[in-house]
Amino acid sequence: MGRCIFSESLNESTLNASTGAPLGFSAGPDDGRAGMRLLQAAAAGTSAAFRCAMDDLVTTAFPSDCRVCNRPLLRSTVLPICDICRASVQPQTSSMCSRCGEAIDIDLESACLAGQLPDEGLLCSECRADEPMFERAVAYAVYQGELREMIHLLKYEHMDRVAKLLGRMLAESILTLEAEAAQELLVVAVPLFPAKQHQRGYNQSALLANAAIAELHHSHPQWQLRSLHTLMERHRDTRSQFELNPVSRRVNIQGAFRVNANAIVPGCEVLLVDDIYTTGATARECARVLRRAGANKVWVATLARAQTPQVALWDDTRLHAAQRFGYEAEGLSDAIAP
Ligand SMILES: [Zn+2]
Ligand SMILES: [Zn+2]
Numbered sequence: 473m474g475r476c477i478f479s480e481s482l483n484e485s486t487l488n489a490s491t492g493a494p495l496g497f498s499a500g501p502d503d504g505r506a507g508m509r510l511l512q513a514a515a516a517g518t519s520a521a522f523r524c525a526m527d528d529l530v531t532t533a534f535p536s537d538c539r540v541c542n543r544p545l546l547r548s549t550v551l552p553i554c555d556i557c558r559a560s561v562q563p564q565t566s567s568m569c570s571r572c573g574e575a576i577d578i579d580l581e582s583a584c585l586a587g588q589l590p591d592e593g594l595l596c597s598e599c600r601a602d603e604p605m606f607e608r609a610v611a612y613a614v615y616q617g618e619l620r621e622m623i624h625l626l627k628y629e630h631m632d633r634v635a636k637l638l639g640r641m642l643a644e645s646i647l648t649l650e651a652e653a654a655q656e657l658l659v660v661a662v663p664l665f666p667a668k669q670h671q672r673g674y675n676q677s678a679l680l681a682n683a684a685i686a687e688l689h690h691s692h693p694q695w696q697l698r699s700l701h702t703l704m705e706r707h708r709d710t711r712s713q714f715e716l717n718p719v720s721r722r723v724n725i726q727g728a729f730r731v732n733a734n735a736i737v738p739g740c741e742v743l744l745v746d747d748i749y750t751t752g753a754t755a756r757e758c759a760r761v762l763r764r765a766g767a768n769k770v771w772v773a774t775l776a777r778a779q780t781p782q783v784a785l786w787d788d789t790r791l792h793a794a795q796r797f798g799y800e801a802e803g804l805s806d807a808i809a810p
Contacts, residue, residue, distance in 0.1 A: 569596035575779040606759035606770040611777030612645040639683020654741040662746040665709040681745040721753040731765035738766035749774040
């Protein structure tokens with residue numbers, strides 16, 4: 473936690489280059505210019521110039537690469553992710569199912585003009601066939617590219633400090649629920665099986681939820697979001713969902729979660745947080761047990777959403793579910809690993 477990235481970049485060649493002199497001042501490829509700029513900036517007394525010169529000095533003395541794209545970092549930062557990668561993660565913009573957030577390929581404007589949209593909004597085939605027990609699931613961005621790599625850093629490379637950056641994105645998706653959800657929400661992260669959490673050292677969804685709550689406390693203090701991750705536990709270790717089709721995934725996850733009935737206030741509203749929404753099997757099951765335990769409404773927010781590449785057509789007679797088995801071929805298999 474909070475490990476300085478620059479120690480990772482200290483290697484033998486760096487140390488040899490600086491023998492007999494402070495790092496980066498006289499023997500490195502920079503030939504001391506970064507140090508001079510720092511002194512000049514300090515003398516000039518402008519914080520922006522000082523910061524720029526400091527970045528020069530630090531990145532020269534302790535060169536490090538972005539852990540997402542491998543390009544050299546141009547400024548000193550605790551989180552080794554460059555500005556380009558950070559900026560490349562953008563919110564979803566496609567038309568989506570109003571319940572689960574599945575992308576739907578439809579010309580929304582034309583459908584509205586033709587009066588084709590039902591009162592309940594745009595629904596995907598799955599939500600039409602089997603209504604989920606959550607009110608709405610929202611996600612910040614599609615699970616792909618740089619966001620996918622950042623989630624990998626969080627989940628598989630123990631880089632828990634990336635949660636703060638990702639939590640800010642999650643907060644944006646949670647904000648889209650503000651108008652509909654209660655002013656007091658219990659926030660619970662989808663729990664990991666205890667052995668899994670012990671192995672990882674943390675529950676990545678809880679870190680994301682806490683970071684998002686902190687962000688929203690600051691920007692929207694009137695909205696009372698209270699984390700209660702002990703509300704639910706995963707008492708059965710589920711088989712990896714990697715090789716399972718959507719139906720098998722639902723069967724696999726059934727009965728895996730238990731709600732601490734003493735902690736839930738009947739009639740309360742719960743916000744369930746997870747890192748990735750893939751087929752919705754986990755969100756549906758968690759919502760089911762939470763509702764059974766007395767929650768009045770369950771909302772779901774995830775950082776990323778695995779979107780099916782196929783289209784679902786508007787007309788009911790032609791509406792077809794996407795072939796989700798394509799995920800594995802797309803390299804999204806880790807999205808469904810518990
Ligand atoms: Zn990068
Ligand atoms: Zn849906």
